[in-house]
Amino acid sequence: MRARRVLPVLLFAAIATAVAAAAVPQTPAPFTVHEWGTFTSVAGADGQAVRWLPQNGPVDLPCFVEHNPLQFKGSLSGTVRMETPVLYFYAQQPLETSVRVGFPQGYLSEWYPHATVTTGATGVTTNGTIAWPSVQVAPGTAGAYPRESGASHYYAARATDASPLLVAAQPEKFLFYRGVGQFQPPLTAIARDDGSVAVRSTAGAPIGDVIYFERRGGALTFTSRHAASAEVLLARPSLDDASGAPLAELKKILVANGLYPREAQAMVDTWKDSWFEEGARLLYVVPRADVDAILPLSMSPGPAALARVFVGRIELMTPATLRDVKAAVTSRDRRMLTRYGRFLLPIAGRAGLTLPVDLAATLADTPVPTCR
Numbered sequence: 342m343r344a345r346r347v348l349p350v351l352l353f354a355a356i357a358t359a360v361a362a363a364a365v366p367q368t369p370a371p372f373t374v375h376e377w378g379t380f381t382s383v384a385g386a387d388g389q390a391v392r393w394l395p396q397n398g399p400v401d402l403p404c405f406v407e408h409n410p411l412q413f414k415g416s417l418s419g420t421v422r423m424e425t426p427v428l429y430f431y432a433q434q435p436l437e438t439s440v441r442v443g444f445p446q447g448y449l450s451e452w453y454p455h456a457t458v459t460t461g462a463t464g465v466t467t468n469g470t471i472a473w474p475s476v477q478v479a480p481g482t483a484g485a486y487p488r489e490s491g492a493s494h495y496y497a498a499r500a501t502d503a504s505p506l507l508v509a510a511q512p513e514k515f516l517f518y519r520g521v522g523q524f525q526p527p528l529t530a531i532a533r534d535d536g537s538v539a540v541r542s543t544a545g546a547p548i549g550d551v552i553y554f555e556r557r558g559g560a561l562t563f564t565s566r567h568a569a570s571a572e573v574l575l576a577r578p579s580l581d582d583a584s585g586a587p588l589a590e591l592k593k594i595l596v597a598n599g600l601y602p603r604e605a606q607a608m609v610d611t612w613k614d615s616w617f618e619e620g621a622r623l624l625y626v627v628p629r630a631d632v633d634a635i636l637p638l639s640m641s642p643g644p645a646a647l648a649r650v651f652v653g654r655i656e657l658m659t660p661a662t663l664r665d666v667k668a669a670v671t672s673r674d675r676r677m678l679t680r681y682g683r684f685l686l687p688i689a690g691r692a693g694l695t696l697p698v699d700l701a702a703t704l705a706d707t708p709v710p711t712c713r
Contacts, residue, residue: 369436369642370432370433370434370436371432371433371644371645372430372431372432372433372436372438372478372644372645373430373431373432373644373645373646373647374428374429374430374431374640374644374646374647374648375428375429375431375503375599375600375601375604375647375648375649375650376426376427376428376429376638376647376648376649376650377426377427377595377600377604377605377608377649377650377651377652378423378424378425378426378427378651378652379422379423379424379425379612379651379652379653379654380421380422380423380424380522380526380627380635380651380652380653380654381395381421381422381424381654381656382420382421382422382526382653382654382655382656383655383656383658383684383687384529384530384531384532384623384655384656384657384658385658385691386531386658386691387529387531388529388530388531388539388541389525389529390420390421390525390526390655391420391687391691392418392419392420393418393419393420393683393684393686393687394417394418394683394686395418395419395421395422395521395683396417396422396450396521396683397682397683397686401493401494401495402451402493402494402495403487403488403489403491403493403495403496404489405453405487405489406451406452406453406495406517407451407452407453407455407456408450408451409448409449409450409451409458409460417448417521418521419447419521419522419523420522420523420524420525420526421447421521421522421523421524421526422519422521422522423444423447423519423520423521423522423636424519424612425494425495425498425517425519425611425612426442426517426518426519426636426651427498427515427516427517428440428515428516428517429501429503429514429515429604430476430478430503430504430506430515430644431480431502431503431504432478432480432504433480434480435477435478435479435480436477436478436642437475437476437477437478438476438478438640438641438642438643439472439473439474439475439476439640439641440472440473440476440516440638440639440640441470441471441472441473441638441639441640442470442471442472442518442636442637442638443468443469443470443636443637443638444468444469444470444471444520444522444635444636445468445469445635445637446522446523446524446635447469447520447521447522447523447524448460448469448520448521449469449470449471449518449519449520450519450520450521451517451518451519451520452471452517452518452519453511453513453517454473454506454508454509454511454512454513454516455508455509455511456471456472456473456508456516456518457471457472457473457474458470458471458472459471469520471518473508473516475508475509476506476507476508476516477506477507477508478504478505478506479504479505479506479507480504480505481504482505483505484505484512484513484514485512486499486512486513486514487511487512487513494611494612494615495517497607497610497611498514498515498517498607498608498611499514499515499607500603500606500607500610501514501515501601501603501604501607502601502603503515503604522635524635525543526627526653526655527542527543527544527546527627527628527631527653528540528541528542528543528548528623528625528653528655529541529543530623530655530657532621532657532658532659532660534660535577536576536577536659536660536661537574537575537576537577538553538574538575538577538623538657538659539572539573539574540568540572540573540574540575540623540625541571541572542571542572544571544628544631545571546571546628547568547569547570547571548568548569548570548571548572548573548625549567549568549625549626549628550565550566550567550594550597550598550625550626551565551566551567551568551573551575551623551624551625552564552565552566552587552590552591552594552623552624552625553565553566553575553577553578553621553622553623554578554586554587554616554617554621554622554623554624555577555578555580555620555621555622555659555661556617556618556619556620556621557580557619557661557665560580560583561583561584561585561586561617562578562579562580562582562583562584562585563578563584563586563587563590564576564578565587565590575623577659586613586616586617587624588609588613591605591609591624591652592605592606592609594626595608595609595626595650595652598626598648598650599648599649599650600648600650608652612652616654618680618682619680619681620656620657620662620680620681620684621656621657621659621661621662622654622655622656622657623653623654623655623657624652624653624654624655625652625653625655626650626651626652626653627651627652627653629649632649632651633649636649656684656687658687658688658691658692662681662688663688663691663692665677666678666681666685666688666689666692666694667692667694670689670694670695670696670697673697675697678696678697
């Protein structure tokens, strides 16, 4: 009789232990998140970012990318184009997380996969947000990602070792979003009469890695510095010493600031044709504190490690740029003018120029995707 009573007691104890174990929340599996992106601005005479039309230029995204309908209701101006931030996830086992990015001083214009997007109180410029409530991270699976036949900046970002994702039945290698901001970048850049550029951190913080690049016709050259101070004067790089585009230097800088080598290469491959087009510009790494303030990011559960590496691109209206654009307007050299693309309007405005009517009309229209 005693043995018979022991068996039910032991069985009850085993069941109770299993129930108690099931009631204890499981520790989320550790994972890592890396992000890169670009903040593009145009410096005025005082070094501050001027208002321009960041969305001018050809549409370079595939049709499956979603668009804010406000983007195509006229040209929306801003001081900064937030270009192609992508979020990568690295995990050893499948997991689910939610992701939310705020944009307090801007609005979201494009994104993929499908997300919940708000445009803020005014519908355009204030307190934009984007959220992916359920991101399925699926390491080790074969990702069948959407692709179209046309060329696009979009696809190069997939060339990494990140885990495949699934959001709302849409597979992708990353979370992608873009927007237009109404804020001042953390650096000012004044183009001086001798071609040099005076760079200053508005917060008084060390500037860090910075590249001054220039392209005139077929000549490409640059100078690279690591500035430990809050101010630095960069001499104009000599076009006689055509060093080419700083591809290797940029990749090294990106890795030093936290990206994996394949991520850094993907970022360079995404933007190498745009970063190194006609004109002069400054490239720098945006301080992490500024990235977090401009784009507050939250995830639940959160990652064990997070890297956010953004490149600031400041388009410079140097004496050489103003001179070349003036000459092209005078000679009606449309081919030369179109080399400056979306930056031509602010450059012409700075120079007090009137563009040819046909070219001005083309640049004034925000392009609408031909997607059906």
